Amino acid sequence: MGSSRPGNNQTQVVIGDDPSDTVNFVVDREIFWVSKSHNEVVEWFCVRNQNGHVHGSPNPCFTVRFNKLNGSPFAHPDPSNPSYTSDSTGYAVSNPVKHTVSPDSNRLYGYTIEAIGKNPLDPGGGVKG
Numbered sequence: 001m002g003s004s005r006p007g008n009n010q011t012q013v014v015i016g017d018d019p020s021d022t023v024n025f026v027v028d029r030e031i032f033w034v035s036k037s038h039n040e041v042v043e044w045f046c047v048r049n050q051n052g053h054v055h056g057s058p059n060p061c062f063t064v065r066f067n068k069l070n071g072s073p074f075a076h077p078d079p080s081n082p083s084y085t086s087d088s089t090g091y092a093v094s095n096p097v098k099h100t101v102s103p104d105s106n107r108l109y110g111y112t113i114e115a116i117g118k119n120p121l122d123p124g125g126g127v128k129g
């Protein structure tokens, strides 16, 4: 695990079930920001609690997929699959920012949060200096 206090800074995204419609996700942060010069990474945390949810069982809590126009800012081990899937504790962490990506406060990297039985949700993120 990364921080013991998820959701308190711009590099952390907390993913939950929408209490008013559990087929939907909610996030505490629509746009994350990572610092390239500080080698920051994004952390995603599951706090889903509806319908008897158990982290990682029987399916992963979520997958985040960088499948939008601007692609992914991260140095994925497999660039053909720019996604991260949560572990058995409901946690996922990105790779560092790619060398070829420049900080740009006007450029957003949309991504999709997916899970079995849920509608996808499309938040985003950016890279700062």
Ligand SMILES: [Zn+2]
Pocket (backbone or CB within 6 Å): 046, 047, 048, 053, 054, 055, 056, 061, 089, 090
């Ligand atoms: Zn979970």
